Amino acid sequence: MKEYRIDQSKGLEFGLYTLGDHLPDPFTNKRISAQQRISEIIELAKLADQAGLDFFSVGESHQDYFATQAHAVVLGAIAQATKKIKIGSSSTILSTSDPVRVYENFSTIDLISDGRTEIIAGRASRIGLFDLLGYDVQDYEALFEEKFDLLLQINKEEIVNWEGEFRASLKNARILPRPKNGSLPIWRAVGGTPASAIKAGYAGVPMMLATLGGAVTHFKYTIDAYREAAVRSHFDPATLPVGTTGFFHVAETTQQALKEVYPYINEGMKLTNGQGFPKQAFAQAVDKRSIINVGSPQEVIEKILYQHEMFGHQRYLAQMDFGGMPFDKLAKNIEFIGNEILPAIRKYTAVK
Amino acid sequence: MKIVGISGSNVGTKTRTAMDYVQKELIESSPEVDFKLIDLADYALQFSDGRNYLEYDGDTGYVTKQLMEADAIIIGTPIFQASIPATLKNIFDLLPQNAFRDKVVSMIVTSGSPRHYLIAEQQLKPILAYMKAQIVQTYVFIEEKDFYRKEIVNEDIIFRIQRLVEDTVVLTETYKKLREAKEEEYGF
Secondary structure, three states: OHHHOOOHHHOOEEEEEEOOEOOOEOOOOEOOOHHHHHHHHHHHHHHHHHOOOOEEEEOOOOOOOEOOOOHHHHHHHHHHHOOOOEEEEOOEEHHHOOHHHHHHHHHHHHHHOOOOEEEEEEOOOOOHHHHHHOOOHHHHHHHHHHHHHHHHHHHHOOEEEEOOOOOOOEEEEEOOOOOOOOOOOEEEEEOOOHHHHHHHHHHOOOEEEEOOOOEHHHHHHHHHHHHHHHHHOOOOHHHOOEEEEEEEEEOOOHHHHHHHHHHHHHHHHHHHHOOOOOHHHHHHHHOOOEOOEEEOHHHHHHHHHHHHHHHOOOEEEEEOOOOOOOHHHHHHHHHHHHHHHHHHHHHHHOOO | OEEEEEEOOOOOOHHHHHHHHHHHHHHHHOOOOEEEEEEHHHOOOOOOOOOOHHHOOHHHHHHHHHHHHOOEEEEEEEOEOOEOOHHHHHHHHHOOOOOOOOOEEEEEEEEOOHHHOOHHHHHHHHHHHHOOOEEOOOOEEEEHHHEOOOOEOOHHHHHHHHHHHHHHHHHHHHHHHHHHHHHHHHOO
């Protein structure tokens, strides 16, 4: 775990992630400017840092209703604005990027942040960016696998010799600057099916698993499949961090939390995904066995501890800014996290 | 209430004829319904490549968005080679997995042979169920002999179409009411 800068004696890591969505607030139908959205994301990272959260990350989505297409640039600003919190991407769409440029960007952010930077690399859940950036979606899988291998090689070797299908060969290439501690933690972003988790396991790389809704046990199956694949590839799962990501919102009471967050998720999903989030499925969030972390602080603590018991994971990333949630609500959530949730989950999940 | 009718083939006339009857019946019996008939013969749709339906443009984007915005869908389909035509299957492939969640879907089948009667039951309904439709269980099955020069000459078929249209509208209203009452109960 040390290679990935994770200290299990401090307990389950807790972080925030944003997709950088830029949506109207469904209660007012007003949308802040892209400039304000980006500056609020940077502000959110500062608040998270001050409250003692472990991680903050920003994703890239190249479509309407998003503002952080240049997520590495936003992370550069966050690196400068924060002091202790680890930062990263969630995720970097490697399939449509040049791994050399990605590595140059993120090792530079690592230097700016004094060694706090990580990459979470993904394949894209939407495919519009293949047209936009000039790639063939027929190569969806091959593009990612080849580029991910190259990214890992650049991380390991300062002088790279490489040949592949989707990029010019590298002959004794020096990829500079190097990160502060020689290498970056690089995770594989996994959504949906166990098939992608199994690939992460075979490669022996940390997995960040996206969860939208459903039973905790459903995701446990995926995590088990990941670890079993790692063992088959002769990796020790005890050395490989697992992270989960999902919807998060806390308020004084569970009913209040549901009321506050549901319209943001439902309306936001309609605009970005073309279909709302069924209220019936959201109503099940109050059950401890549901993966959606919405409720009172105490209930969310119990949920996260239950998830930890099932998953044995090392990091949880909360998505709480989706759908145009106003900044004062986000700040209030960070207060709940810092004052109530972090102390409890650290106390009960620290590995002695 | 928005209802979209689909004439599911890009060749032939019988399914379109049947759907014209559906349209006429809907306008007469439920003038408040916003009804749109989409004849796939009038649109150049691309094959599904797996992208989100919001990312298609042109005719493909238009048709998928119309369907996703509908409260109910009435599918008219011929039977080709003992199955639904490729044009109709492509519509399903273009849409998200749960595209028919909270939608009522009903069916009208035209066929050259009575031996095809169970094809909607065995091939179309499972697709609709998988995509989370509230299916109007009884469908209208129309044979070659029921048509004469782009008209339906079997009065029994006319009655069946009337009942199908009525059931589609009633079930759409009913499911909406039930859903709203339940969602109200959740209290958020």
